[in-house]
Amino acid sequence: MSLLTRSPRQPVIIHRPGIVDLFIPTARCKPAAVARVAVLIIKLLALIAAADLFAGASQAQPKAAPAASAMLQIRVPLLKQGAKGSVHVWEECSGTLVDRHRGTVLTAWHCFDGGLDLTRPPLALIGDQWQPLRLGKVGGSMHDDWALTFLSKPILPSLQPLPVSFAAPAIGDALTMLGFQSPATEGTTGARVLVSATCNVTGIGPHWTQTDCRLAKGASGGAVISGQGVAANLVGIVSAQRGDQGVMFIPLSKLERYFSPP
Numbered sequence: 349m350s351l352l353t354r355s356p357r358q359p360v361i362i363h364r365p366g367i368v369d370l371f372i373p374t375a376r377c378k379p380a381a382v383a384r385v386a387v388l389i390i391k392l393l394a395l396i397a398a399a400d401l402f403a404g405a406s407q408a409q410p411k412a413a414p415a416a417s418a419m420l421q422i423r424v425p426l427l428k429q430g431a432k433g434s435v436h437v438w439e440e441c442s443g444t445l446v447d448r449h450r451g452t453v454l455t456a457w458h459c460f461d462g463g464l465d466l467t468r469p470p471l472a473l474i475g476d477q478w479q480p481l482r483l484g485k486v487g488g489s490m491h492d493d494w495a496l497t498f499l500s501k502p503i504l505p506s507l508q509p510l511p512v513s514f515a516a517p518a519i520g521d522a523l524t525m526l527g528f529q530s531p532a533t534e535g536t537t538g539a540r541v542l543v544s545a546t547c548n549v550t551g552i553g554p555h556w557t558q559t560d561c562r563l564a565k566g567a568s569g570g571a572v573i574s575g576q577g578v579a580a581n582l583v584g585i586v587s588a589q590r591g592d593q594g595v596m597f598i599p600l601s602k603l604e605r606y607f608s609p610p
Contacts, residue, residue: 358452362607380506413527415524415573415580416526417506417507418446418506419442419526419570419573420444420453420474420506420507421573422453422459422470422472422481424441424443424459424460424464425465425470426462426463426464426465427462427463428463433565439459439460439462440528441455441528442526442527442566442568442571443497443569444526444570444582444583445507445509445510447502447509447553448499448508448509449502452496452498453481454494454496455474455495455568456493456495456569456585456598457493458490458493459495459568459569460483460486470497474499474507476554480500481498481500482497482498482500484498490555490587491554492597510581510582511580511582512582513581515581516526516599519551519552520548521548521574522546522548523546523547523549523583523609524572524576525544525545525559525561525570525572525586525595525597526543526571527542527543527563527586528567529566529567543564543597545563546561547561547595548560555598556588556596556598557584557596557597558590558596559594559596560590560593561594561595562594562595563586563589563595567586571586572586584597584598584599585600585601
């Protein structure tokens, strides 16, 4: 707080750390003029203090990164049986970063279902580089279609994790889904596009939660998000699409005993 001190024939000193002291010699100025100048200086200091407080609040509450910055393309090498024997294919999926320091990525279990090609690791696209991905805990079936995976190099300055919520979904909840669309040709690895869909919860079953979202192949393992901006939370994992009924997802409320949010 600014201090005003005055004694006969001594200057009025208004002091604030970081601001040059202002001296108003009382012997050369009329009392009324001194008072007017002092009032103006006090108002100026109040404006500066308010600006400091506003800047401090801006620093304490940075803008939230968009949810898209947590999304990753995932490729899983599989061996599938064809007419002429085993065929090497890449399963294209999506994943959501939930812990940048540990490199934890949530995706769908069925992306790894089948014969894993042990000669090549699963991969996640970071920038323009494919990084090895390690499979951790999994649900193990379509009824528990989730997988925890870990990046081999979890230093990811360009990516922002998405907060996790274990709140159970309810009928009518508004959601946003994010996932990467696969190329049109099966087994190719061309450019993929991040797609977004907004929808509502239309049904809740013992395993999946049903929505009226529409997503393309390749979005499996993608993010189901509740809220927007600073209130956005990951609440589910894109699992499958049942005909005209829309996308089904695995709610994270089923994972609470396996997974703790970062």
